[in-house]
Amino acid sequence: MVEQKPFFLPxxxxxxxxxxxxxxLRCEYxxxxxxxxxxxxxxxxxDLMMKKVQTKPRIIFFGGEPLLGIDDIKWFTEKYKDDVKVFQIVTSTFPKANFHELIENVIKPSSKPWELQLSFDGFEGSERKLVNTDPVAQQVYENILYTLEQGVKLQVRCVINDSNIYYFHDTYKQFKRMSEEYSGLFYADFTLVHETNLDSDFPEVLKRELGxxxxxxxxxxxxxxxxxLASMIGSILEDRKCMACNVGSEIIIRPNGDIYPCTMLSQYSEDFKMxxxxxxxxxxxxxxxxxxxPxxxxxCDYNKYCFGGCRYERSYLGNLNEINLGYCEQTKTVVEALLAFRDKLYSDSCKNRDLIIERILRYRTWRSGMESTMDFEYMKFRGNQNAGIE
Structure with a gap:
C-alpha cells in the first residue's frame, strides 16, 4: 500500500x-x-483546512476585506484558539463598526497572540478610496489612533506607488513620530507597489526618497x-540577497477553496492553482x-542581492521565465541605496554605527527566535532564499 503523503507540507x-x-474600497493599485x-x-x-495542517499554523485573515466576514472571524478564533500559534488580519479598517467589534470583542479578550496589520498609505498621494470614490485616509488614521488608545499593538503597512512616492520620506517621518508617541504599540513598514507601468521617473524619485x-x-x-529595512540592511551588511519573494512558503485559500502559492498569483491565472x-x-x-x-x-550585476523579482509581475508581462525590467530598475535603485548606506555606515564619520548594527542584530535575533519556535523545518524552505540559491 502506497503511503498517502501529507496534504500540506511541514x-x-x-x-x-x-x-x-x-x-x-477601490484602491488604484x-x-x-x-x-x-x-x-x-x-x-x-x-474546518477541512484545519484538519489537514500538520502543525500549529499562523492564520492570516485576508481578502478583499476580511472584516466583511467578522462573524466568521469570531467563530474561527473561538473554535481554534488552542490549535493556532498566531492570528493575523490584514485590513483597511472598513467597515468601521466591524473594525471596532474586532478590536473590542476579538483581539482585546483573546489569550492568543494577534498581529494586526492596517493598510495606510499616508495622507499625501493616497489612492485608497471607497466604492463611492470618497478618500479614506483620514478615517483610517482615526481608526489607527482608536486602536492605539485601546492599547492594542498594530503594524501599519504603506504601499509606495506612483502617487505617494514623492512623500515617501515625509510618511516615514510621520510614522517615526507615531512610533515614539506610542512606543511599543505602533509599528510600520513599507512595500513597493507591484505594477508594471510605473512613471518613468519612479526609480529616480525612489532613489532620492529612500536615500x-x-x-x-x-x-x-x-x-x-x-x-x-532592518531585514534588507542586515542582508546587505552580510552581502546576501535582500529582495525576497516568499512565493511557495505560504498557502493561500480563496473563498471557493482553491489553493495557490501566492496571493497575487491567485488572481492572475488558474495555471498557478495547486x-x-x-x-x-x-x-x-x-x-x-x-x-x-529567469x-x-x-x-545581472545585482543577482547576488535579488531573487528574480515578483512572480506576479513577470507573469503579468506574459512570461514567468523572463525578467521584468521595471522590477529590475526598482531592485537596482534599492540595492544601490543600501550599498551606499553600508559605505557610510562603515566610514569613520558615522557615529551611529554600533547602535544601528545592534538594532539590526536585535531584529534578526527576534526573527530567528520566532521562526525557531515553529514546529516545522521552516528555515530549510524560507532559508533557501539565502542559503540554497546562489
Whole structure:
C-alpha cells in the first residue's frame, strides 16, 4: 500500500484565508479582480483546512476585506484558539463598526497572540478610496489612533506607488513620530507597489526618497528602522540577497477553496492553482517551479542581492521565465541605496554605527527566535532564499 503523503507540507505554516474577495474600497493599485463578489469562504472549508495542517499554523485573515466576514472571524478564533500559534488580519479598517467589534470583542479578550496589520498609505498621494470614490485616509488614521488608545499593538503597512512616492520620506517621518508617541504599540513598514507601468521617473524619485530615509537612520540618535529595512540592511551588511519573494512558503485559500502559492498569483491565472481543499493531495511542484529565477538573472550585476523579482509581475508581462525590467530598475535603485548606506555606515564619520548594527542584530535575533519556535523545518524552505540559491 502506497503511503498517502501529507496534504500540506511541514514548512507551510502561514495560511491566508481569503474570507471574501469583496471590498468596500477601490484602491488604484489593488490586484484583487472580483471586489464586488459577495461570495464568502464556508466554515466547512475552514474546518477541512484545519484538519489537514500538520502543525500549529499562523492564520492570516485576508481578502478583499476580511472584516466583511467578522462573524466568521469570531467563530474561527473561538473554535481554534488552542490549535493556532498566531492570528493575523490584514485590513483597511472598513467597515468601521466591524473594525471596532474586532478590536473590542476579538483581539482585546483573546489569550492568543494577534498581529494586526492596517493598510495606510499616508495622507499625501493616497489612492485608497471607497466604492463611492470618497478618500479614506483620514478615517483610517482615526481608526489607527482608536486602536492605539485601546492599547492594542498594530503594524501599519504603506504601499509606495506612483502617487505617494514623492512623500515617501515625509510618511516615514510621520510614522517615526507615531512610533515614539506610542512606543511599543505602533509599528510600520513599507512595500513597493507591484505594477508594471510605473512613471518613468519612479526609480529616480525612489532613489532620492529612500536615500533621505537611510541618511536619517545614519544620523538620528534614535533611528527608526522598520522591519523591512532592518531585514534588507542586515542582508546587505552580510552581502546576501535582500529582495525576497516568499512565493511557495505560504498557502493561500480563496473563498471557493482553491489553493495557490501566492496571493497575487491567485488572481492572475488558474495555471498557478495547486489544487482544492477537498483534493487528496496538492501539486506542490507549482510552488517550486515559480520560485525559479529567469536565466537572464545569472548575468545581472545585482543577482547576488535579488531573487528574480515578483512572480506576479513577470507573469503579468506574459512570461514567468523572463525578467521584468521595471522590477529590475526598482531592485537596482534599492540595492544601490543600501550599498551606499553600508559605505557610510562603515566610514569613520558615522557615529551611529554600533547602535544601528545592534538594532539590526536585535531584529534578526527576534526573527530567528520566532521562526525557531515553529514546529516545522521552516528555515530549510524560507532559508533557501539565502542559503540554497546562489
Amino acid at each position: 514548512y507551510q505554516v502561514d495560511f491566508y484565508l481569503m474570507l471574501t474577495e469583496a471590498c468596500p 489593488c490586484y484583487i479582480k472580483d471586489r464586488d463578489n459577495p461570495t464568502r469562504m464556508s466554515r466547512d472549508t475552514m 533621505l530615509i537611510l541618511d536619517d537612520i545614519l544620523t538620528d540618535e534614535s533611528p527608526f528602522i522598520t522591519a523591512g 489544487g482544492h481543499i477537498t483534493d487528496r493531495e496538492l501539486n506542490t511542484d507549482i510552488a517550486t517551479d515559480v520560485h525559479e529565477r 536565466a537572464d538573472c545569472d548575468t
